[in-house]
Amino acid sequence: MKISIAMTSYNGEKFIKEQLESFMLQTRQPDELVITDDGSTDSTEEIVKSFSLLAPFPVVFHRNSTNLGFVKNFEKAMSLCQGDIICLSDQDDVWDKSKLTVVGQCFSESPGTQLVINDQFVCDGGLVNYGFTSFEKARRLGLGNDWVIYGCCTSVRKSFFDLVSPFPDDFPGHDTWLNKLAIYMGVRRIVEQPLQKYRRHEENTSSTVVSDSGGGGFLHALRKYGLSDSSDQWNLEIEYLKLYCDRIVKVAEFGDLNVSDNVISESVRHIEERVDLLEKRIKLVGRGKFWRFFQVCFFWVQGGYRYNQGWKSAVKDMIRP
Missing domain, CATH: 3.90.550.10 (Spore Coat Polysaccharide Biosynthesis Protein SpsA; Chain A)
Incomplete structure (x- = not known):
């Protein structure tokens, strides 16, 4: 080798x-x-x-x-x-x-x-x-x-x-x-x-x-990175997720990585689910803060933040401008 x-x-x-x-x-x-x-x-x-x-x-x-x-x-x-x-x-x-x-x-x-x-x-x-x-x-x-x-x-x-x-x-x-x-x-x-x-x-x-x-934890990261409007970034992430999905399908079709069809299909399903949740999150943070609080709570309970940071992401979405 x-x-x-x-x-x-x-x-x-x-x-x-x-x-x-x-x-x-x-x-x-x-x-x-x-x-x-x-x-x-x-x-x-x-x-x-x-x-x-x-x-x-x-x-x-x-x-x-x-x-x-x-x-x-x-x-x-x-x-x-x-x-x-x-x-x-x-x-x-x-x-x-x-x-x-x-x-x-x-x-x-x-x-x-x-x-x-x-x-x-x-x-x-x-x-x-x-x-x-x-x-x-x-x-x-x-x-x-x-x-x-x-x-x-x-x-x-x-x-x-x-x-x-x-x-x-x-x-x-x-x-x-x-x-x-x-x-x-x-x-x-x-x-x-x-x-x-x-x-x-x-x-x-x-x-x-x-x-x-900086060696700080969650609060340090929240102050420095976490309260801005992330909709544009999430839309970019959706674009990138779709690129990953397309390439994975092509690799599975033409490559020889010894990756099973089940792994590929699960990867595609996982990416499509992430796209769906991000699209819902973008709509969620676009609402007024009062109604957003209750909808964020419901979204969290339904598992909407399972690919993010759970309750931490929910808190950020509640207090974003």
Whole structure:
């Protein structure tokens, strides 16, 4: 089994050297490192090329002719990988030396697993640990494991990537696309062990309630994220759910993932149910607060928030503007 690392870069001179050096310290060396650069104007390319002269494994550096954006840039990097397993990497984190060993064992032990996601320590720009991991933060907020989605912690079989690509145009995240499909098809495996340090700094491309460096719980998240009008976001989520559903059906028809018809049909039913509940929730929060209170209570009792945060989501819907 060959393992490739797919990294994307863009003006990464500040941190990329540390990440590259952590690859060389792996107890299980990668079979190749593929880096696609999205038009860096700093010394990123020079750093990578200097590293390639010392690396004990092949390093492929590809400079895009035009800026693709981070989602399509990752798709490009993954498409150039030759390994059986592709481990995604950001340019600014630092891996634990056991990461490739642990991830490789997961895929070897579980032939049905198509995607592995590991935990990570959340750190500041100087890699000082904030005192919690990504999964710990999610659980502190009362969120399930499915909320934890990080491309930098994600590894996939190349055969799975081939089936679920190309990524939809204008989709917000390659990591979300890969992880959500794996979750819905029941082929994602979680590694509880933190296998890297995740650097939070002002140049990060994404920030979510789970990746927020603050260690607070539900009330912290409610104050920062939870009281705005979410109808537009829910409508987008409905669009994305329909994209997942269409791709799952196509994968089941043309792919060979050893996923049973029952799993596929249950995934489709699950997604369609989520769409229905989101559409009802959008109508619900559009009503006046007085009548909304009683209707939210009824919706909650009927299980309308079972794919969200239960009573916490109900409370937010009661007090939204």
